[in-house]
Amino acid sequence: MPTFQNPTTDAAEASEALRGLAHASRVFEDPADTYAVLGDLLAGVRSLRQVLDQLATSHLTNRVRAHDDAGDQTAGATYALAATAELQQAAALLDGVHQRVDAAMAASGRIAWHPAAREPGPxxxxxxxxxxxxxxxxxxxxxxxxxxxxxxxxxxxxxxxxxxxxxxxxxxxxxxxxxxxxxxxxxxxxxxxxxxxxxxxxxxxxxxxxxETREPDAQAPSARTTPSRPPSRSHAPVVEEEDDWFAPSQSSPALRGRAL
Known part of the structure; x- marks a missing residue:
C-alpha cells in the first residue's frame, strides 16, 4: 500500500506494480478490460508527470547542497542543473504520451467487443x-x-x-x-x-x-483412412438413388404378362 509520505518506498512499490502489470497484460481474456486498464494508465501518466516536475524542482532548489565525489560544489551544482533540465524535458514529453493514451482510450471506449468465436468440438x-x-x-x-x-x-x-x-x-x-x-x-x-x-x-x-458427437449412419460406408479426392463437381454432392429391385433390367427386354 502507498505511504503517501515516503517517496522512496512508494517509488519502489510503483515500480513493482508496473512490473506486475507488464506481466499480467500479456494476455487479456476479455478485451473489454483494456478500457479500464487504459483509464488507470492515463491516471498513472498524469501522476508520473507530476513526479518528474517535483524531482526537477528538488534538484533545482537544492543545488547549493550538491557536490561531486571530490567535494566540488560547482561541479555538483552543474550536475543538479543538468538533471533538472532532463527531467523537465521528460515531463514535457509525457504531455504527448498523455494525449496519445487519452485518444486511445476514447477510441477503445467506442468498441463493442463481441464474444470470441467458439472453437469446434473434437x-x-x-x-x-x-x-x-x-x-x-x-x-x-x-x-x-x-x-x-x-x-x-x-x-x-x-x-x-x-x-x-x-x-x-x-x-x-x-x-x-x-x-x-x-x-x-x-x-x-x-x-x-x-x-x-x-x-x-x-x-x-x-x-x-x-x-465426434455425431453418430454415423449404420448403413453408410466407413470413413476413408486412405485419402483420395472426391470427383470434381461444381455443386454440392447429391445422394445417389438406390437400385429398384422390382424394376426391369436395363440390359434385357421388359417381361410381358401372359394370359392364362
Missing amino acids: VSRWVSVVFLQGQDADEVLAIIDRDGTDAAIEHLSGFDLGEETIQAALVNGYVYDTIPTGPLDRTTTNGINKLTYNHDHGLVSLFRALP
Whole structure:
C-alpha cells in the first residue's frame, strides 16, 4: 500500500506494480478490460508527470547542497542543473504520451467487443463439401489471391447444404479420417471448415468437420483412412438413388404378362 509520505518506498512499490502489470497484460481474456486498464494508465501518466516536475524542482532548489565525489560544489551544482533540465524535458514529453493514451482510450471506449468465436468440438472425421478443378477452381483461386482464404471459404460455404451435404457424403463415401492432400496442396482452417487448394494443378476443396458427437449412419460406408479426392463437381454432392429391385433390367427386354 502507498505511504503517501515516503517517496522512496512508494517509488519502489510503483515500480513493482508496473512490473506486475507488464506481466499480467500479456494476455487479456476479455478485451473489454483494456478500457479500464487504459483509464488507470492515463491516471498513472498524469501522476508520473507530476513526479518528474517535483524531482526537477528538488534538484533545482537544492543545488547549493550538491557536490561531486571530490567535494566540488560547482561541479555538483552543474550536475543538479543538468538533471533538472532532463527531467523537465521528460515531463514535457509525457504531455504527448498523455494525449496519445487519452485518444486511445476514447477510441477503445467506442468498441463493442463481441464474444470470441467458439472453437469446434473434437473432430473425428471430415466430410467433403465441394471439390473444384479447372475453370471453376481458377475462379476460387483468384478469390484467394485477391481477398484471402477466408473469403474463399465464405464463397465455397454456399455449396454446403447442411444435413443434406453430410448425408450425401456419408452415402457416397466422401468422409475422411484424414483430409486428402497432395504434396503441393496448401491448407487453411476457419472454424469448422478446412480449405485445401493447389495453384499448380488448379484444385480447390472445402471440407467440414464432423464432430465426434455425431453418430454415423449404420448403413453408410466407413470413413476413408486412405485419402483420395472426391470427383470434381461444381455443386454440392447429391445422394445417389438406390437400385429398384422390382424394376426391369436395363440390359434385357421388359417381361410381358401372359394370359392364362
